[in-house]
Amino acid sequence: MVISVVGSILDAVVVAKISAKLVQSGNYKKLTTNIMNIEKMQQLLENESDGNKLYDLLIDCGKKYPWTPQEKNQLKNIIIKICDDPSEQARSASIRVLCFYWEMEEFRDKAWEMFSYDKDDDTRSDALISWANTYRKQNKASVMKTLYSILEDKNTEVNIRETAYRSIFYVSPLTAENRPNQILDWDHFDENVDWKLIEKMISEAQ
Numbered sequence: 001m002v003i004s005v006v007g008s009i010l011d012a013v014v015v016a017k018i019s020a021k022l023v024q025s026g027n028y029k030k031l032t033t034n035i036m037n038i039e040k041m042q043q044l045l046e047n048e049s050d051g052n053k054l055y056d057l058l059i060d061c062g063k064k065y066p067w068t069p070q071e072k073n074q075l076k077n078i079i080i081k082i083c084d085d086p087s088e089q090a091r092s093a094s095i096r097v098l099c100f101y102w103e104m105e106e107f108r109d110k111a112w113e114m115f116s117y118d119k120d121d122d123t124r125s126d127a128l129i130s131w132a133n134t135y136r137k138q139n140k141a142s143v144m145k146t147l148y149s150i151l152e153d154k155n156t157e158v159n160i161r162e163t164a165y166r167s168i169f170y171v172s173p174l175t176a177e178n179r180p181n182q183i184l185d186w187d188h189f190d191e192n193v194d195w196k197l198i199e200k201m202i203s204e205a206q
Contacts, residue, residue: 036060036065038067038071041065041075042074044057045057045075045078045079046078051087052089054082054089054090055087055092055093058090058096061075061079061097062096062097063101072102076098076102079094079097079098080094083095083110083114088122091123092120092122095123095126095130096126096130098130099130099131100126100130103133107134108134111127111128111134114127115128115131122159125160125163128150128160128163129167129170131167132167132171133167133170135170135171136170136171138171139171139172139205139206140171141202141206143171144172144201144202144205145202147164147167148164148168148198148202151193151198158186162186165184165193165198166182168202172201172205174201180194
């Protein structure tokens with residue numbers, strides 16, 4: 001009995017030491033939230049046909065699990081195919097994972113294509129902010145001017161104009177605490193946009 005207790009204590013000490021080493025090496029995910037392995041996630045993504053369930057699965061894939069760069073490279077080949085899924089929810093989530101959560105510049109053109117041609121406004125909005133996020137804090141004048149042209153176009157749906165407004169701040173070097181409110185009253189949208197600040201940022205962009 002004493003031997004059993006001592007053995008349990010020693011086991012606990014060993015596990016604690018291993019955990020500490022994994023934390024230091026950046027591999028602690030093996031013992032924590034990443035109970036989903038890469039093969040299981042690939043299988044789920046390939047076999048799920050319900051748009052709402054696929055949406056939830058993709059968002060979890062993008063945000064919940066701390067995949068390694070190598071694992072993301074495996075998953076991206078499946079996720080890019082979902083960008084053309086019949087479900088608008090699945091399309092939205094897939095481009096968010098690739099370009100917003102994972103910031104993969106290689107899919108920047110796909111995000112712009114989805115913004116330009118998708119028939120669903122919410123998907124277009126998600127694609128636009130995902131596209132802009134691949135330029136996060138780059139202070140790129142050409143990108144900010146493109147977003148500004150969408151923002152000022154009163155023939156564009158207001159939710160997309162609001163997304164363009166938010167996206168300009170993502171591209172700018174302005175820190176979050178120095179940004180104005182970007183969730184605007186759609187009935188008074190143009191009155192609430194800080195046009196002077198936007199124009200100043202664009203004039204100072206590179």
